[in-house]
Amino acid sequence: MEEINQNSQTSLDFNSEKFEPKDEVEIQQIIKYCFKKNLPIEIVGNQTKVDIGKKLQCAKTLDMSKFSGIIDYKPEELYITVKAGTPINIVREELKKNKQHLAFEPVNFSKLFKKDLNDGTIGGTLSCNFSGSRRFKVGSARDHILGFKGFNGKGEKIKSGGTVVKNVTGYDLSKLVTGSFGTLMVLSELTLKVLPLESETKTIIVSGLALEHALGVMGSAIASSNDTSGAVFYPENLRNNFVFNDLTHPGSITAIRVEGTKLSTDQRVSNLTKELVLEDKKLTILDSTQSEIFWEDTRSLKPLSNSDKNILRAVVPPSETVNLINRLKTFHPNYFLDWGGSLIWLELDYLSNQKIDQIRERILDSNGYLTVIKSPESVKLSSEIFTIDPIKFKISQNIKKSFDPKRIFNPGKMYTGI
Amino acid sequence: MSSLKMPKVDRQTLKNKDKIVRDITAFTKHENILSEAEELKPYETDGLAAYRQTPMLVVLPENTNEVSKILSYCNKNKIKVVPRGAGTGLAGSALPLADCILLGLGKFNKIKEIDYDNRCVVAQPGVTNLSITHAVQDKGFYYAPDPSSQMACSIGGNVAENSGGVHSLKYGTTTNNILGIEIVLMDGTITRIGGKVFDAPGYDLLGLITGSEGLLCVITEVTVKILKKPDTVKAILLGFPSIEDAGNSVMEIISNGIIPAGMEIMDKVLLEATNNFSKAGYPLEAEAMLIAELDGTKSEVEELIKKVAEICKKNKCSSVKISKSDQERAKFWSGRKAAFPACGEMAPDYYCVDGTIPRSKLAKVLREITKLSKKYKLPVANAFHAGDGNLHPIIMFDANDKISLEKTEKFGEDILKLCVKHGGVLSGEHGIGIEKRELMCEMFNNNDIQQQINIKNSLDPSSLLNPGKVYPILRKCAEEGRLHIHGRDKSKFSDIPRF
Numbered sequence: 001m002e003e004i005n006q007n008s009q010t011s012l013d014f015n016s017e018k019f020e021p022k023d024e025v026e027i028q029q030i031i032k033y034c035f036k037k038n039l040p041i042e043i044v045g046n047q048t049k050v051d052i053g054k055k056l057q058c059a060k061t062l063d064m065s066k067f068s069g070i071i072d073y074k075p076e077e078l079y080i081t082v083k084a085g086t087p088i089n090i091v092r093e094e095l096k097k098n099k100q101h102l103a104f105e106p107v108n109f110s111k112l113f114k115k116d117l118n119d120g121t122i123g124g125t126l127s128c129n130f131s132g133s134r135r136f137k138v139g140s141a142r143d144h145i146l147g148f149k150g151f152n153g154k155g156e157k158i159k160s161g162g163t164v165v166k167n168v169t170g171y172d173l174s175k176l177v178t179g180s181f182g183t184l185m186v187l188s189e190l191t192l193k194v195l196p197l198e199s200e201t202k203t204i205i206v207s208g209l210a211l212e213h214a215l216g217v218m219g220s221a222i223a224s225s226n227d228t229s230g231a232v233f234y235p236e237n238l239r240n241n242f243v244f245n246d247l248t249h250p251g252s253i254t255a256i257r258v259e260g261t262k263l264s265t266d267q268r269v270s271n272l273t274k275e276l277v278l279e280d281k282k283l284t285i286l287d288s289t290q291s292e293i294f295w296e297d298t299r300s301l302k303p304l305s306n307s308d309k310n311i312l313r314a315v316v317p318p319s320e321t322v323n324l325i326n327r328l329k330t331f332h333p334n335y336f337l338d339w340g341g342s343l344i345w346l347e348l349d350y351l352s353n354q355k356i357d358q359i360r361e362r363i364l365d366s367n368g369y370l371t372v373i374k375s376p377e378s379v380k381l382s383s384e385i386f387t388i389d390p391i392k393f394k395i396s397q398n399i400k401k402s403f404d405p406k407r408i409f410n411p412g413k414m415y416t417g418i
Numbered sequence: 419m420s421s422l423k424m425p426k427v428d429r430q431t432l433k434n435k436d437k438i439v440r441d442i443t444a445f446t447k448h449e450n451i452l453s454e455a456e457e458l459k460p461y462e463t464d465g466l467a468a469y470r471q472t473p474m475l476v477v478l479p480e481n482t483n484e485v486s487k488i489l490s491y492c493n494k495n496k497i498k499v500v501p502r503g504a505g506t507g508l509a510g511s512a513l514p515l516a517d518c519i520l521l522g523l524g525k526f527n528k529i530k531e532i533d534y535d536n537r538c539v540v541a542q543p544g545v546t547n548l549s550i551t552h553a554v555q556d557k558g559f560y561y562a563p564d565p566s567s568q569m570a571c572s573i574g575g576n577v578a579e580n581s582g583g584v585h586s587l588k589y590g591t592t593t594n595n596i597l598g599i600e601i602v603l604m605d606g607t608i609t610r611i612g613g614k615v616f617d618a619p620g621y622d623l624l625g626l627i628t629g630s631e632g633l634l635c636v637i638t639e640v641t642v643k644i645l646k647k648p649d650t651v652k653a654i655l656l657g658f659p660s661i662e663d664a665g666n667s668v669m670e671i672i673s674n675g676i677i678p679a680g681m682e683i684m685d686k687v688l689l690e691a692t693n694n695f696s697k698a699g700y701p702l703e704a705e706a707m708l709i710a711e712l713d714g715t716k717s718e719v720e721e722l723i724k725k726v727a728e729i730c731k732k733n734k735c736s737s738v739k740i741s742k743s744d745q746e747r748a749k750f751w752s753g754r755k756a757a758f759p760a761c762g763e764m765a766p767d768y769y770c771v772d773g774t775i776p777r778s779k780l781a782k783v784l785r786e787i788t789k790l791s792k793k794y795k796l797p798v799a800n801a802f803h804a805g806d807g808n809l810h811p812i813i814m815f816d817a818n819d820k821i822s823l824e825k826t827e828k829f830g831e832d833i834l835k836l837c838v839k840h841g842g843v844l845s846g847e848h849g850i851g852i853e854k855r856e857l858m859c860e861m862f863n864n865n866d867i868q869q870q871i872n873i874k875n876s877l878d879p880s881s882l883l884n885p886g887k888v889y890p891i892l893r894k895c896a897e898e899g900r901l902h903i904h905g906r907d908k909s910k911f912s913d914i915p916r917f
Binding site: 139171178199222317342395401403 | 536
């Protein structure tokens with residue numbers, strides 16, 4: 001510690017439990033100090049997703065939320081470089097000025113976890129890799145990170161990638177650090193791909209479909225040439241979460257989104273209505289304004305955010321969804337489907353370790369995976385949060401070691417021993 | 419082979435060759451093991467034909483268990499293994515080592531499952547890129563990444579190199595279009611990563627392995643996502659009085675929120691050469707030409723084509739031609755796809771460089787390439803995937819003239835350094851392999867490279883899987899070669915398009 005202080009004239013107080021670095025020099029000093037002293041660090045941003053994963057008890061907290069700001073934004077190059085602690089909403093506002101956006105629609109967990117109504121930081125969003133309804137069209141957060149700078153567990157500054165989309169220059173570490181829940185590196189700068197905002201959004205809502213029929217409609221819509229960018233299903237019991245002037249029909253909601261120019265969206269809505277044989281169904285077409293609200297509510301999991309119940313997230317091949325939902329009925333979950341039926345958000349009154357294991361088993365039978373999003377700490381303590389098998393656990397452990405040999409970054413956040 | 423340093427040859431392994439053959443016969447049929455000089459000859463190089471090395475053995479396993487047993491055996495006996503798909507790669511990633519077993523995945527050539535319900539195809543790694551599209555096109559589906567060698571290159575090789583193509587700007591590269599892989603690690607461990615679902619939990623091993631050039635594992639199965647073909651596809655051919663005007667048009671098209679499926683720029687040298695070669699009807703009076711392809715619904719494509727034409731007219735475009743049929747669209751592309759053979763007509767040898775730069779730097783970098791062309795007294799023709807900034811300057815030279823060859827290599831290296839200097843990268847889609855290995859320190863410092871090597875060591879501690887590729891052995895920037903093809907007919911796979 002002493003030598004770090006002497007060499008860099010830092011104002012950091014290394015005895016403090018919480019660090020709020022203002023620049024990369026400080027980030028590096030903190031990590032080097034903790035590496036030397038074998039001190040585990042919990043890395044946090046705005047803490048909107050801090051409840052996902054195991055609860056940590058680290059000697060030090062590295063709060064990146066003050067390490068914020070846009071470094072470089074080139075609308076014509078379709079990229080933005082920001083400091084890791086930059087709030088998502090600041091980035092979204094900046095991009096909107098140039099009619100651009102982060103196309104992967106990061107899931108906003110703040111309502112669910114009763115946090116401030118902000119979206120969290122860019123660093124946190126990338127570290128968790130939870131992406132919204134456009135997933136099947138544009139990819140997830142991991143498909144939108146072009147490059148990064150950050151520090152490994154020894155405090156060495158590492159960069160990877162760049163600002164361009166086409167890049168095969170060494171391993172794609174940008175993908176590896178995305179979704180690693182801060183267990184591999186402390187990210188300092190991130191470069192993200194941005195895309196043009198479409199001028200019009202239209203949402204076809206078919207009311208009153210049964211689950212199986214809804215899945216058929218969503219599957220056919222995605223597999224058509226109409227370039228759909230969202231397909232969700234809300235069962236009847238969640239219907240009342242959506243109040244729109246144009247939406248008068250009762251019953252379940254099957255919603256299909258198309259985005260583009262007015263001419264194009266009109267044509268695609270008309271094509272889809274014919275191709276999916278929806279003419280005689282209870283149809284509502286939401287305009288851009290109403291669509292924006294509908295998809296924003298989906299992005300922030302609004303229908304599941306009104307209670308303190310447990311939340312699980314299952315992903316299965318869409319062809320398995322009906323079977324899985326039927327097999328989960330015994331647990332009486334509330335649920336809704338995103339990603340055309342592949343992503344299932346489950347809400348349960350009561351959750352035990354045994355129940356999680358039973359649900360996980362059914363999901364694995366369906367060739368999918370389970371992530372525990374919200375559950376009592378007592379349950380989380382002895383439950384697997386992220387699905388993993390022993391071989392991939394070993395591979396992950398080796399990779400962890402190559403970045404963070406002393407396991408000082410968020411140890412145990414994802415898996416015990418990693 | 420040139421003086422490029424490769425890992426030290428293990429003499430003991432070479433001495434044990436006969437025993438190794440006998441041992442491996444326990445894992446796969448005897449006829450799958452090639453050990454005679456004339457059998458090994460076809461495997462001595464990949465698409466980077468300037469570099470040749472006969473492997474100790476070639477083994478052609480037939481299933482994943484065989485791959486696992488062979489790798490486990492090699493791991494225990496410290497025998498190097500170089501995986502190989504179709505061998506069309508242009509960076510030398512599948513170049514054999516003198517003491518290696520070249521593991522050819524050519525017998526993994528079956529499509530295992532077409533799953534329309536989940537919009538994916540499960541294929542063995544030796545299946546060619548194009549045959550995936552062929553397998554699903556009767557139902558109107560296709561596999562989006564389309565490297566120009568797609569009729570020959572394998573899907574396993576595509577994963578290893580993260581192959582792109584003309585349509586990467588809109589549809590992404592391989593990494594954005596695969597859902598799962600089955601892999602075998604160097605110790606013989608078999609595992610599946612991903613499946614038929616997005617974003618498998620845990621570390622993104624799929625993302626790590628895609629583009630890892632065969633250094634981390636052997637890929638034995640790939641699940642790709644398939645897309646429905648767009649309703650309408652049209653191309654527009656635009657002539658410009660200068661490359662700057664063409665480049666500015668590209669920038670303005672994107673700034674207007676239009677993301678075409680593909681955008682290609684050719685300079686005057688190349689547009690004349692390719693037009694002579696394929697009679698594509700290019701505007702010969704122009705100094706540069708832009709081909710833009712737009713897809714979507716009929717009305718959308720018509721609307722966007724009109725907008726693109728307007729933007730280009732504002733940027734002084736001198737001629738506009740819109741495809742009226744799929745045949746005409748194919749004709750527009752025919753010249754572009756003939757870039758290599760057309761250059762082969764103009765000089766005894768040509769050499770293609772692959773780098774990526776920010777789109778806004780196209781005109782500037784091209785001006786500097788022109789200056790370099792004058793400095794080295796070597797003609798150059800330029801092709802760009804302008805939409806995503808991936809450039810492919812083609813240097814023409816005569817390899818019989820030793821000085822010309824040296825100058826060409828230096829010229830290519832200067833171009834790649836230019837790419838990095840202007841905020842770009844060393845490779846857009848060909849990979850690093852051995853070709854650009856020594857240039858890695860232009861982009862990365864010691865820490866960056868060491869972190870990547872640490873990952874390699876964590877999965878392959880004895881560094882037996884494809885050693886000597888991607889990362890500089892001596893960690894210094896040397897001056898080594900790139901793709902060099904001598905004459906049209908002497909190149910490997912000279913009959914497949916390259917760009």
